[in-house]
Amino acid sequence: MSRIAAGVVAFRPNPDLFLPLVRRLEGEADALFVFVNGDIDDATRAALRTTRAQVIEAPYNFGVGEAFNQLALHAIWSGHSRLAIFDDDSGLPTGAIAALSATMDAVTAAGRRPAVVGPRIVSPTDAPHDYRPPRYFRAGEPGVASAQSVLYVISSGSLIDLDAFRRVGRFRSDFFMDAIDTEWCFRARARGFTCWVDDAVRMEHRIGAGVTRRTIFGRGFPKQSPMRLYAYIRNQTYCLRLAHLPLWWRALLAAHLLRLCGAMWVEGGDRQQMAGLIRNAMAAGRKGDLGPPPQAEGAAGIRTTDDLQSMTTEPSS
Numbered sequence: 221m222s223r224i225a226a227g228v229v230a231f232r233p234n235p236d237l238f239l240p241l242v243r244r245l246e247g248e249a250d251a252l253f254v255f256v257n258g259d260i261d262d263a264t265r266a267a268l269r270t271t272r273a274q275v276i277e278a279p280y281n282f283g284v285g286e287a288f289n290q291l292a293l294h295a296i297w298s299g300h301s302r303l304a305i306f307d308d309d310s311g312l313p314t315g316a317i318a319a320l321s322a323t324m325d326a327v328t329a330a331g332r333r334p335a336v337v338g339p340r341i342v343s344p345t346d347a348p349h350d351y352r353p354p355r356y357f358r359a360g361e362p363g364v365a366s367a368q369s370v371l372y373v374i375s376s377g378s379l380i381d382l383d384a385f386r387r388v389g390r391f392r393s394d395f396f397m398d399a400i401d402t403e404w405c406f407r408a409r410a411r412g413f414t415c416w417v418d419d420a421v422r423m424e425h426r427i428g429a430g431v432t433r434r435t436i437f438g439r440g441f442p443k444q445s446p447m448r449l450y451a452y453i454r455n456q457t458y459c460l461r462l463a464h465l466p467l468w469w470r471a472l473l474a475a476h477l478l479r480l481c482g483a484m485w486v487e488g489g490d491r492q493q494m495a496g497l498i499r500n501a502m503a504a505g506r507k508g509d510l511g512p513p514p515q516a517e518g519a520a521g522i523r524t525t526d527d528l529q530s531m532t533t534e535p536s537s
Contacts, residue, residue, distance in 0.1 A: 225300040227291030231257040233308035248317045255287040258518040281518040283396035307376040311424040320379040323418045335384035335413035338373030339421040366420035372405035377423040394510035399455035410464035450501045451513040457505025
């Protein structure tokens, strides 16, 4: 039987969402890790001490990618074979982790080498029209039980096979946030693994802060802060140069970016300022100027693995 750890990435978490998630995970996984990305209030920290979570407090905001890496490494070091990862505001249906693990077992038994199995992300029931669930792209392979093979999954709520993680490699710390799950899944597929979404496991999740109205550029897009929008456009622009993303996907991605930028320019308020953000983000992506986006609070400037090592190693006396 697989030993399953759960990991939560926390950055200034809302305790009304975060603490119930942590308490539910205590009963769903064999071990629980919480990676605090540089900032948490004292009351929430004290409440965490009343749980069985192992808390990993980073001195800086290292971003989502490095938080996932640290959670995976701690799970591996403690002898676990699978890791379920969550944002600090994720909902968790009862029995979700066990169901995803059973699906991973079925996919493995079918000889399909799963790297990750995720739940189907749905809009929150209290605001079904204010948030759009992500679109899943079928990979064109036969399904297994209630699961469909897809090109990529959304990271929150997903169950990662840690042997696959070792073979595929770390999540990209230099992306900081956004497109991290997409890039990793395409890298996994390029190395012979598969990615799955289980239609029988549904998880409510809020992506962005609502959606833009429909325009000539297509359906509404998630509303994001300028910092997150910059990171998304920059990272996806950078992905256009990655050989492990199929050429046809890069063509679709380029068209998507053009529609997104058009919609944001129409909806983004100060059009001159939005045009500058888009221009700068695309230029950074083309140049490979990655790391924390401008205005990322409490961020450590991770651009290479050497940067990370220098920030996490005690200075010699």
